[in-house]
Amino acid sequence: MKEKLYRLVTRFSTTHTILMGFAVFILTGAFVLMLPISSASQTFTNPVDALFTSTTSVCVTGLVTVSTHSYWSFFGKVVILILIQFGGLGFMTCFTMLLLILRKRVTLKERLIIQDSLNEEGLSGLVKLVKRITKGTLIAEGLGAFFFSFQLIPDYGVLGGIWRAIFTSISAFCNAGIDLFGDNSMQAYVKNPIISIVTMLLIITGGIGFTVWWDISRIFRDWLKNHLGIKRNLQHLTLHTKVVLTVTLILIFSGALLIFVLEYNNEKTMADLNIFQKIMASFFQSITTRTAGFLTISQADMRTPSQVISIVLMFIGGSPAGTAGGIKTATLGVVILFIRSIVKGKERTEAFHRTIPIQNCERAMAILAISLFILISGTTVLTVLEPQMSFMDLFYEATSALATVGLSLGITGSLSVPSKLLIILLMYIGRIGPITMAIAFGIRRGKAQKGVKLPEERVMVG
Incomplete structure (x- = not known):
């Protein structure tokens, strides 16, 4: 069985292997969940x-x-928790750890798949990175469960509290948004700083990207070793980390500010909270939309502008090489910088005293365009399948699915079978990545013209 799995993974292209790996685990999980042993009844x-x-x-x-x-x-x-953990770490991370446990050598083909799945530039140090990702994930989830238990053990007893603490911590770090608190998610804890703050920290840690973790930890180790100033050490962060952190902080604080202003006196969401609780709930909403799915205030009861802001934040999502979905913060940052360079008439796209390769800019624009096309197409089909539901409800649902967020205006269970299947497809595309999916189905069969440059001719645009 192990040899068959090994041959299966190494047989196909890197892109197809990632697609098939997730599909196999989804179908396996679905089969197990269908069995009577999986349901309470x-x-x-x-x-x-x-x-x-x-x-x-x-x-x-x-x-x-x-x-x-x-x-x-x-x-x-x-079973659900195992699927969440697998989904958060990713197919190739889990597969690589399995190879290491079985003492098998990680081949060049497998390193290429890992490189593709983690969006890494080079092949060196990938196995070490996978080990660090696994170790860091378990440490973060363990700390989260430890702090959650201070509140959940008194609420649910020792065993019930520990179980919920572990489940919630893994789900939060993996940005899954699945919980064991009932239909209202974390609304009962909207005033509770332990649950809210720990959840927010786990969401950010998991969603910011594994490569950003290690870059920050590297700078921190250098600071402890060399005792240089913080500012001087921060200059040695990679351009990727600087862009991710900048965009992430802007989105978190601007999103929280807008939600705070719009929902301040909304009697159905935050009117009865004190000022500290309102600030905490605003930050929670801003962070959970990127792309966790927990909620402390009712999404359906928010005002329409707040729902629109949440849709924008959901679409952007988290950061590359992490557990979050969406088009990613780095993509948004590169798109904005690319547009700025065009507006200013610059030949190169620059940020933090570095030049961003044109290939990065083209890929970012492609991700944005493909994602928008899929979202608009998915929403349009949903409006045809569910004519009795409002456009906002369906748009919110489609965005949440494609960006792998999990927030809803309360219509998921009421969707028809075709609509549920469409949402399943959107979730799958969102987790794999729209451009990865496009590449998988757009690989050229013919290679005759490879390297041949055709005559150049301009097309009027704009």
């Missing part, structure tokens, strides 16, 4: 709901058609 689960739950877990989304808390048995919840 000990009956077979509808195949569509089982597939939906498996997909939302592996794709770390959080949209659910049945209550995770009440519908699934303990066994079913454990």
Whole structure:
């Protein structure tokens, strides 16, 4: 069995291997969740709901058609948690750790797949990076569970509290947004700083990207070793880290400020909270939209401008090589910088005293264009399939699915079977990455013209 899995992974192209790896785990998870042992009622689960739950877990989304808390048995919840952990770490990270456990050598082909799945530039140090990712993930999730237990053990007892602390910590770090608190998610803890702050920290840590972790830790180690000034050490951060941190901070604070202003006196969301609780709830909403899926205020009860802001934040999502979805903060940063260079008439796109390669700019624009096309197409199809539902409800749902967020205006369980299947497809595309999916289906069969440069001719645009 192990040899068959090994041959399967190394047989296909890097892109197709990633696609197939996630698909196999989704289908396997769906089969297990269909079994009577997985449901609390000990009956077979509808195949569509089982597939939906498996997909939302592996794709770390959080949209659910049945209550995770009440519908699934303990066994079913454990299966969901395993799928979340697998989805958060990624197919090739888990596969590489399996090879290391089995003491198998990681081949060049497998290193190429890891490189593609983690969006890394080079091949050197990839296995060490995978080890660090796994170790860092377990440490972060362990710390999160430890702090959660201070609140959840008094609420649910020792065993119930520890179980919920572990589940919530893994789900938060993996940006899954699936919880065991019932249909209202974390609304009961909107005033609780332990649950809210720890959840926000886990979401940011998981969503900021593994490569950013190690870059920051490298700078921190250098600072301890050389005792240089913080500012001087920060200058040695990579351009990627600088762009990610800058865009992330701008989105978090601007999103929180807008939500705070718009929802300040909304009686259905934040009117009865004190000023500290309102600030905390605003930051939670700004952070969870990128792309966690937990909620402390009702999404359906927010004002329309707040919902629009949430859609924008969901679409942007987290950062590359992390557990979050969306087009990614780095993509947005590069697109903005590229547009700025065009407006200013510059030949090169520059940031932080560095030049961004034109290939990066082209890829960022392609990701934005493909993602918008998929989102608009998906929303349009949903409006045809669900004419009785409002456009905002469906647009919110489609954005949440494609960006693997998990927030909803409360319509997921009411969707028809075709709509659920479409949402499943959007979640899958969102987790794999729109451009990866496009490349997988757009690889040229013919190679005759490779390297041949055709005559250049301008086209009027704008």
